């Protein structure tokens with residue numbers, strides 16, 4: 001059953017098919033049962049559109065240096081035939097031409113900002129190598145989507161501490177933290193009191209790896225109804241995304257909050 005309103009999705013991953021295959025393979029080996037492992041590029045996007053999705057943040061990330069340019073180029077070309085998509089480019093902290101990549105993405109291709117995956121890219125979010133990116137994003141009033149939290153896979157570069165140190169340096173940065181910052185949701189919520197441009201998304205929340213009770217989820221949403229963004233994490237889900245969004249929908253509980261979480265908050269995040 002479709003949602004009763006057209007909606008936006010703040011967290012979708014679309015990669016070139018051969019990359020997507022490798023990502024599915026990685027999750028498969030890590031023990032995940034990815035529901036959408038037979039979906040690629042068009043079929044994935046069509047599946048979302050068929051369910052009433054009218055716009056989405058499309059996120060890519062480079063897991064090693066030297067590949068961001070090609071990936072961004074691919075994303076840009078893909079985006080030209082999908083005007084409802086807001087594109088978030090990528091750069092690897094070890095890319096020697098990082099400032100040029102940032103400029104191309106933001107100026108030549110007018111993308112919405114960047115996705116930084118502190119875990120997969122093994123980079124602390126407060127790493128000085130990313131400073132040119134943060135400065136460029138701020139100057140142009142764009143946004144950054146980050147995977148900052150320790151779940152579902154922790155390593156030495158994730159956690160709220162590094163994120164807090166980033167925000168202390170760039171307090172006006174418009175940033176969307178994936179997965180409600182799991183598993184340090186409380187600490188991220190405290191940072192939201194200080195930083196008005198900080199948003200959290202619901203990607204894959206709740207799920208087997210990211211568990212939160214319905215009461216707790218409702219409390220989070222109702223604490224910051226203007227800064228929680230519905231995001232699915234499609235295709236990295238072990239269940240159909242409509243099952244996922246119905247739970248977020250239920251947790252919103254009130255009509256005006258649903259409008260915010262499924263549409264208005266993301267619009268504000270996109271446009272500043």
Ligand SMILES: [Zn+2]
Nearest residue numbers: 011178203233
């Ligand atoms: Zn994701």
